Amino acid sequence: MSDSVVLDPVDLEILRLLQNDARTTYRDLATAVGIAPSTCLDRVGRLRRSGVILGHELRLDPARLGRSLEALLSVQVRPHRRELIGPFVERVRALPESRALFHLTGPDDYLVHVAVTGTADLQRLVLDEFTSRREVARVETRLIFQQWVCGPLLPPT
Amino acid sequence: MSDSVVLDPVDLEILRLLQNDARTTYRDLATAVGIAPSTCLDRVGRLRRSGVILGHELRLDPARLGRSLEALLSVQVRPHRRELIGPFVERVRALPESRALFHLTGPDDYLVHVAVTGTADLQRLVLDEFTSRREVARVETRLIFQQWVCGPLLPPT
DNA sequence: TGTGAAAATTTCAAATG
DNA sequence: CATTTGAAATTTTCACA
Numbered sequence: 001m002s003d004s005v006v007l008d009p010v011d012l013e014i015l016r017l018l019q020n021d022a023r024t025t026y027r028d029l030a031t032a033v034g035i036a037p038s039t040c041l042d043r044v045g046r047l048r049r050s051g052v053i054l055g056h057e058l059r060l061d062p063a064r065l066g067r068s069l070e071a072l073l074s075v076q077v078r079p080h081r082r083e084l085i086g087p088f089v090e091r092v093r094a095l096p097e098s099r100a101l102f103h104l105t106g107p108d109d110y111l112v113h114v115a116v117t118g119t120a121d122l123q124r125l126v127l128d129e130f131t132s133r134r135e136v137a138r139v140e141t142r143l144i145f146q147q148w149v150c151g152p153l154l155p156p157t
Numbered sequence: 158m159s160d161s162v163v164l165d166p167v168d169l170e171i172l173r174l175l176q177n178d179a180r181t182t183y184r185d186l187a188t189a190v191g192i193a194p195s196t197c198l199d200r201v202g203r204l205r206r207s208g209v210i211l212g213h214e215l216r217l218d219p220a221r222l223g224r225s226l227e228a229l230l231s232v233q234v235r236p237h238r239r240e241l242i243g244p245f246v247e248r249v250r251a252l253p254e255s256r257a258l259f260h261l262t263g264p265d266d267y268l269v270h271v272a273v274t275g276t277a278d279l280q281r282l283v284l285d286e287f288t289s290r291r292e293v294a295r296v297e298t299r300l301i302f303q304q305w306v307c308g309p310l311l312p313p314t
Numbered sequence: 315t316g317t318g319a320a321a322a323t324t325t326c327a328a329a330t331g
Numbered sequence: 332c333a334t335t336t337g338a339a340a341t342t343t344t345c346a347c348a
Contacts, residue, residue: 004223015217022179022213025342036316041344052221056179059211060172066161072261072268089305098307104229105300111229143262148246150255182323193335198325 005050010035014043015052022056059149062099067115070099070144071122074108075130078137085109088135097125108140162207167192171200172209179213216306219256224272227256227301228279231265232287235294242266245292254282265297 007015013033017024026044030037047053062070077088085103092101092112100113116122122141130139164172170190174181183201187194204210219227234245242260249258249269257270273279279298287296 004225005221007222015215018215019217022215026344027342037342038317038344039315042315050221051218054216054218057214057216058172058175058179059214060176061208061211064162064207064209065164068161072259093305093307095307100307101305102229103302103304105302106297108299140263142265145260145262147260148250148258150250150252150257183325184323194323195325195336196334199333 005052007052011043011047014040015047018044018053062115066117067097069118069122070113070115070147072142072144073110073112073114073126073130074138074140074142075110075112075136076107076138077109077135079135080109084135088133091129095125095129097121108138162209164209168200168204171197172204175201175210219272223274224254226275226279227270227272227304229299229301230267230269230271230283230287231295231297231299232267232269232293233264233295234266234292236292237266241292245290248286252282252286254278265295 010033014029017029017032024032026037026040029044030040033040035043044053062068077085088110089101089103092098092110095114097114097116098112099115102111103109104111114122114125116125126139126141130136167190171186174186174189181189183194183197186201187197190197192200201210219225234242245267246258246260249255249267252271254271254273255269256272259268260266261268271279271282273282283296283298287293
């Protein structure tokens with residue numbers, strides 16, 4: 001289920017191109033990698049079915065949607081048992097402010113990436129959705145000054 | 158440049174649908190929100206030009222690409238001056254292992270999300286690309302057990 | 315994997331309210 | 332002036348070589 005997949009140079013080149021713009025047409029893709037459009041269709045379909053391609057996503061600007069403040073919350077959940085962390089994860093995932101959630105090693109069990117309208121909204125979020133919870137032992141808030149999405153996630157050619 | 162944009166309910170519904178699948182056709186989008194496909198084209202174009210839509214991205218599974226270990230590195234850059242942090246940011250962004258980079262408030266200046274092939278690769282990355290640097294005062298590594306991408310980033314309806 | 319043709323979609327100019 | 336119509340251009344998709 002989580003096995004690495006065999007990818008030939010053509011597959012890699014296709015992924016590289018699609019990472020720059022997921023809307024690149026099969027026709028353009030085909031001419032770029034030197035195969036027929038139908039073969040491209042085939043390959044991309046295979047990459048999707050094999051799980052290498054998880055999905056086509058729209059990247060939105062939170063600031064333009066009124067969420068101009070982003071932050072990372074480090075959260076300790078105690079006791080750290082399945083009965084408690086399952087519901088905790090689900091609640092956090094369901095929050096409209098949540099962008100991403102990580103379960104980590106180390107003293108802080110979870111890291112939550114949130115986007116809010118401002119500091120008041122952030123305070124409300126921390127107090128009402130985190131520290132007020134019995135299982136949340138500690139929350140540490142760090143604001144995000146700036147963030148960068150890094151280049152194509154691809155194995156070296 | 159970073160102003161919030163006026164979005165009517167139709168725009169929001171379009172964004173909501175495209176967040177679930179960025180490849181939804183204008184035709185399907187149109188029937189779903191109750192307008193003509195050409196108007197959809199127009200609206201999506203406007204959303205792109207206004208900066209709400211930053212791009213169409215492919216989401217890949219790092220594990221299937223041979224990067225089955227992910228981690229977060231907290232990094233202190235000292236002294237924290239522009240002459241040093243500029244090049245630091247650029248170097249980190251250029252690493253093939255980097256997935257995302259955050260500049261944060263708090264004692265740890267940067268958080269780097271990396272995807273590597275295994276612990277040996279992670280050790281090499283930390284030692285050769287971070288702690289060996291004069292400006293890097295401290296690196297704290299936390300492994301990612303599990304991560305979740307959270308639901309559509311959208312203002313409440 | 316490629317070819318070629320059919321189906322579907324995108325795109326645009328002109329028309330509409 | 333945003334929206335729709337309708338038709339042309341392009342792209343996707345599929346059967347078959």
